[in-house]
Amino acid sequence: MDLRQMEVVVAVAEEGGFSAAARRLHVVQSAVSGTVRALERELGAQLFHRTTHRVSLTSAGEAFLPAARVALRAAEEARAAVDLAQGELRGEITVGVMQGLYAGLAPALARFHREHPQVTVRLRQTPADRIPQALRDGALDLAVAALDMSRLRGLTTRSLAREEMVLVTAPGTGPGAAETERAVTTLAEAARLPLVDFPPDWAIRHAVDRAFRSASLERTTTFEVNDLMAAADLIRHGLGVTIMPPSMAAWFPELPTRPFAAHAPVWTLRLVHTRAEQPAAITALLRHIG
Template identity: 35%
Template sequence: MELRQLQYFVAVAEERNFTRAAEQVHVAQPGVSAQIRRLERELGQELFDRSGRAVQLTEVGEAVLPYARAALAAVAGARQAVDELTGLLRGRVAIGMVTSHNVDLPGLLAGFNQDHPAVEITLREGDSADLLDGLHSGSLDLAIVSVGPDAPEGLALQVIDDQPLVAAVSHGHELARHTVLPLTALRDVPLISLPNGTGLRTRLMEGCATAGFAPRIAFEASDPVMLAQLAARGLGAAILPGGYAAACADRLHSITIDPPALRGRLVLAWRAGRPGSPAGRALLTRARAALRGAGARTELPPN
């Protein structure tokens, strides 16, 4: 029985598909199938039912799966112990990021790769809700996300930026005569916003729910540049970070929303109280040092 056979077996069990499992372990599909067959011959029992569309574990396969996972985890643990003693970093590390931010992530990852070429780095882009789920599930080691005033449960944060959210309109818009408006004044105004799942949209929806109304979202786009362009054409009020709206002052008039005052925070987030892999810890340490500025601070979730 070989470790690669157990690795392929676990991959097929998780994917319920030989082709996807082969992609996961970076081996041609016939090679995965051949090794699984050898493992089945050695055990004297079939591990998978291949008769349906999706591959299913047999009763024997279900019984073997936890032992296969334990064996692979033991080997990974042994390698990690040796790596920590020798100072060698290898393995995999995964980082997530929201679409719009001003962090030099390519520079950060390039420097880490230069110092630790044996570590495989993966980068995933998504909205904040998706990336927070990835942190909780363990598929991500760290992520740059947008959050509200409180640290999400189970996560630690390093604040990168903290800005008020404003309503930005064209200079000819009927609301352009105001500099401050309560959120309820936007009840019937066509709003231009980032999509559901983004931190900015979540803050807007939370504020409107507290104020007792559902916002009228007329346009949504995943890029703040597009939001600004739509608002500049008089199509509604764009909900934007205050700093970004101020940078577009030639095209947009910013209106402070208060009450309630909405704020958006860009943070580096990671799982609190969990050691993680040596590679994950090394990248986190590097990222925290790179992002440490005058306003940076670390927050832990409540006990």
């Protein structure tokens, strides 16, 4: 068994198929399939269920994957230690981000890249619900996420931003537009309007659901979309309103916003990583974010 075989298995598991893994590793698909088959023969166990439409891990594969990631990470840390001794950082970092990228992340990555051009940073857009386990499993090295602390037990966090969300309404016509001259709104008023919601695994939805539950209010979701641009387009055409952080609402300056008078849903963005001692490249990137 060698590190390349482990890298191939991890790529197939993370990409969900042999073709996607081949593209990620810049090899032909037959090379990926052959590597996996050879490793399975060596281990005496099948690592993947293969069907026409999907590839999934077997129980043996589920057991193998975390250990393979640990081995690959150890090898990466060994290489990084040598590079650091020679005065240059190398390696690869996988950063998890939610839909609606943190506005401060791109400038931080640009500064980091100028300082450490030999380190590859891979961004992986991941539903908020999956980020904590992806960090614990080693699929992500760090993440920028808006999650409750209860979901982040055992992980190290640092607050990046805290915002009270606002109601985003139609420009001049449509639901909520007649009241846009008012300075503020309430959750009760918002609950009576047709709402454009986001999927249940989105961090925005978590915060909005929690706020309505705390206020003992029921609301009706008229539209559910997994894209901020789609939500803005529905609102722009007078079909509903939505609730989002002001930093995201600012991307759509033509849509009026109203703060909540009280009990606004709160969006707290955090930098999250494991408590384990971090390789030098990750430590360097952490210094740039926030």
